[in-house]
Amino acid sequence: MSDKRIVVIGGGLAGLMTTIRICEEGLPVDLVSFVPVKRSHSVCAQGGINAALDMQGKGDSPWEHFDDTVYGGDFLANQGPAKRMCEKAPEIVHMLDRMGLMFNRTPEGQLDVRAFGGAKQKRTAFAGATTGQQMIYALDEQVRRFEAAGQVKKWIGYDFQELIVDDTKTVRGVVVMNMNTMKLETLPATAVVIATGGPGYIYGKSTNSFINTGSVATACYLQGAKYANGEFIQIHPTAIPGSDKDRLMSESARGEGGRMWTYKDGKPWYFLEEMFPAYGNLVPRDIATRTIYDICINQGLGLDGENKVFLDLSFKDPDELDRKLGGIMEIYEKFVGDDPRKVPMKVFPSVHYSMGGMWVDAETDMTNINGLYAAGEVNYQYHGANRLGANSLLSCIYDGFVTGPAAVKYANEVKPASDYDALAEKFLGQSEKLFEQIYAMDGDENARKLHQEMAKWMTERMTVVRHNDKLEELEKKLVELRERWNHIGIADHSKVLNQEAIYVKDLQRMMELARVLTVSALHRNESRGAHYKPEFPNRDDENFLKTTIATVSEDGPKISYEEVDTSLIKPRARNYAVDKHATETEGEDK
Amino acid sequence: MAEKTVRLKIKRQLNADSSPFWEEFEIPYGPSMNVISCLVAIQENPVTRSGKKTTAVAWECSCLEEVCGACTMIINGKVRQACSALVDNIDQPIVLEPMTKFPVVRDLVVDRQRMFDNLKKVQAWVPVDGSFDMGPGPKLKESERAVHYELSKCMTCGCCLEVCPQFEKDNDFMGAQIISQVRLFNFHPTGAALKEDRLHSVMGKGGVAECGNAQNCVEACPKEIPLTTSIAEVGRQVTLQVMKDWFLK
Structure with a gap:
């Protein structure tokens, strides 16, 4: 076997699919994950995966799916990659079905589909309301086959530290830590794929897991990788606020007929249906979230004066709810204590997904560091300024199809490093130095309290509504917090699974990334998708139909811009109160 | 009125080889708290109930929605996920212990690799030819799909093994x-292509015949997977396979 190896960081959907594709193309994989891959955050995805299979004979097509995606993303998605993703989607769903994913079925035994936000066609295939979990399991099983055959080596319980990069800006390996022994090691790599998901934990409470720190993407950014469209953070309209995290109540609840309402003048007010007659409860997430926020915060019409509105399924057939939405019925019952088959659920928006991420090449998913790839939520492809529900699982899998073969092609062509051992030694020493510093920390600051402070500031100023003066204050605050990080004191000096030391390392990176998101938002003086500034309430294509690029510098993130590929669909106004006018036809594409 | 608090008693262990010891904590109460938010509160202020400075308790978690299985531990004597253990619904002091059927790494963290290794032994996968486009998958009856979806919800958490009298550490x-x-x-x-291999792998030592029929597993499963039905069904398949093997000798 060749001595070429590809390191994949992260064992969620994108990491697993990339691993499968690399193995099929014949190279061995070192798969690094700090949790057993079956416990990756992808398990939290509920509603389903979009594919224009036209299972109901209503004339759906990949082009229509593509148009919905671009329109839903407020025209900031690069159209080439978005179109290719939508075209591949039916094939992807068939592949998952062949792998044994227990998709819900029609009476004939065909794949069942349901409605999702921002689309008029039913094109979301699903497995109850635990589609992400079922998808992870299907891919995990396939990767285990390759593992049993010796082609994949899993490094479970290993935490990524930094890239090993030479002076030609080419990645040659990674530094990782065995968390059980706190020992740092180097792994040589012909190419490296980052598939580590989103950064929701920056905000403290979000729908994300505690493991979604964005730490790996930040480490790459600090080593020179570009970070694109960081300002576009999706706030999901329907989550249940909790003491540790906010728990997602899938958009599929509305896809299956769920209605959102609150009381106005003593009567139920179905605000989305009234304000957006064409799409009703299935408007895209940015719009539903802004509406709920306005109703609760500005109009004071939240339930019992609190920041909550109803998501109502109580009028539906309970058996059907169990079959199609069992997973979220169970979560609501277990964590809130009420039965959503009988009473409406109480929900409020929560930080959910990052449309932005590591900048990658549209054709290959390669970053601006040679041999470094990014796949899944961690990159910025496909979703523009707002992601449509059930497109994230699709983009994770599709990225595996792009990244895997591209990384193998690159690995087969690149020349080996001239002096790998010395290079690895240098980066290992750097990582060791950081942990020596952390172990020696004896200041007065409490790391958890610093995180809470950052989370509060970020949640108040960098979510639904953004003001430039407040963003400027926020940036100053983040610089201050980053300085105070140096004065943390740590209590745990153990060399066995020291979660405090690892957390302190991640906290520094979360602070750096928070600043990237904030500065990116500060510079974009318009409103587009999830990015809304009341001072600049309209979309400004003339000045801002472009991708934000943040690059690391001594004085913080440096912002530049890049053209967006709008070669296939001409940007048009976005209005979900009326039917989407398909202004483009497939004919123009040919 | 004194501020409402939550009391916890946690079994700790510094590393794989050291002896366990107990520490008690008392933390501020908040609405809708679960065991996870208690452990986070200890991270914020790692001081015992008697005022002694200590280290934060190590534990595993990921999804916090009871779909990943990571935060499994023994809570007031019952094995379950810490995320769905709501403080309002359980007695105090809340007693936390690591699972006993797997080796302890530190505090509440155990090494459950054995479960993943066993998935390899029984070839728990559908042997597809590849990821390339080969058209739709097999048609399935919705009623059968629904039954097997339940089986597919297994999070590999290990609750069923923790309570099994036959499953031991060694x-x-x-x-x-x-x-x-x-x-x-x-x-x-398609998975059935490997059916005979799979049955052979659960036929001998460590296989289905060693089940003592205590039926604890089905009670403990947080996803209510009909585990005893599965054991009976696989037992039946193994018996048929044994006869088939005998006839083909």
């Missing part, structure tokens, strides 16, 4: 988790 018994996966993959039209 024996070979695979337990309900694996046997139920054998049933799942033997059912699948």
